[in-house]
Amino acid sequence: MTAKEKLPRSIPGGNAPKFNARESWRIFGIMAEFVEATERLNAIRPAVSIFGSARTPPDHMYYMLTERIARQLSDAGFSVISGGGPGIMEAANKGAYFGKSPSIGLNIQLPMEQGANPYQDISQTFRHFFARKFMFVKLAAAYVVMPGGFGTLDEMFEALTLIQTKKSRKFPVILVHGAFWNGLIDWVRDRLVAERMINPEDLDLIQIIDEPEQVVEAIFRHYETRGFLPLPEEHELLLNL
Template sequence: MKSYRRGPVLLRGDQIPKSTTDARLLAPNQDSDWLHADPWRVMRIQAEFVEGFGALADLGPAVSIFGSARTKPENANYQLATDIAAKLVEHDFSVITGGGPGIMEAANKGAVDAKGISVGLGIELPFEQGMNDYVDLGINFRYFFIRKMMFVKYSLGFIVLPGGFGTLDELFEALTLVQTRKVMSFPVVLVDSGYWGGLVDWIKDKQVGEGMISPEDMDLITVVDTAEEALEAILKGISAVADKVNGKDEDGNRPNGT
């Protein structure tokens, strides 16, 4: 039987709603009746923040891996995501994904196989995805914006494999937050130059070329092709952020020469 998850609630049959919580929140032309008839909406939002913060507060250093839910196990990128996650665990990072199938499942599998902590941040969708079997710590969210907050707050870097609109959304959200200094700079690594090359060229030719972003904004993106390169880029990026926090220059020296 078809099932549907709304936060912690599992629904089936006639209980499945025709729209998601996010869709109802964002629907235009609403009257103000919900303020009186549904005062719990704000409380639900608050509760999701509290639940997420409480579950992840003691996670420790973590890296998020994004990519398509449609990637099959026989696809080379599935194994690549598995290998990247395993290497992250070897360097004492937890692995965070969206908790679904495809690249998310592959990354969670790599973390579990390497005896690391595997986290899945699920989301209520019109079609049921559910948590994959390799998630050790899973949280289901109603609201996309809360889920995104958890990715950014608890990750030291993003690794992005080929994906669709959702993957692009997560990628550009991260880049915008770093560019506008809403968050401390962290590494954003794109894996598979054959997939991302056209997008990166367009950003350089059009956005930089026409003055929509600054040339140095290109430094926010690193493109790699292997698991080893992805790990190296993440470690280098995290180290650079740590040096910046500690007031060190690119050579690891403080302004006073120490």
């Protein structure tokens, strides 16, 4: 079989499956989701996105630590963004809700419905994960990553990848509670760096911090010479995420 014979045969337009038209129109729904979220949320900056497990109960130390961090960020002038659900997301919104700045929930429609927590000044619901993740990055002056599972790791590593590849501006990515994260960082160093999957300086994109006050200080320190809003060249990066 030649290379030419291996190429898929084109389907004449008249014989295209009926669902293709529906898929094409779905693009307009995706566009509308981006436009609505951008217009509604663009004025909330500066903002910090907080991530963590949806399974963490209110009496857990991670929940209480998140609430303290969010309250301090809110009182320092940052809008606080979470995924809008339970657990760490609720703790982040709760801390901000009783603070001085807006509490934002970027909720997601799921087959097993995720209920929005009650501590949101602004609640924006998404149908598509990728649109929601885009807004987390677009709006955030920093990522604060609490202990969590696959979803938390996904959001953290996507941010690191965007910064590493210069598709996003550089912003603080702060992992809170070293006892939880140190094993992962050791693995990154011992495997990814040692086997040249990433550069040693890529580890500098990550900070591990334990105390709420130090989280706020680290974010202010990063921006002390330039302000929180994206610079013109950084704004161009955000347009091309």
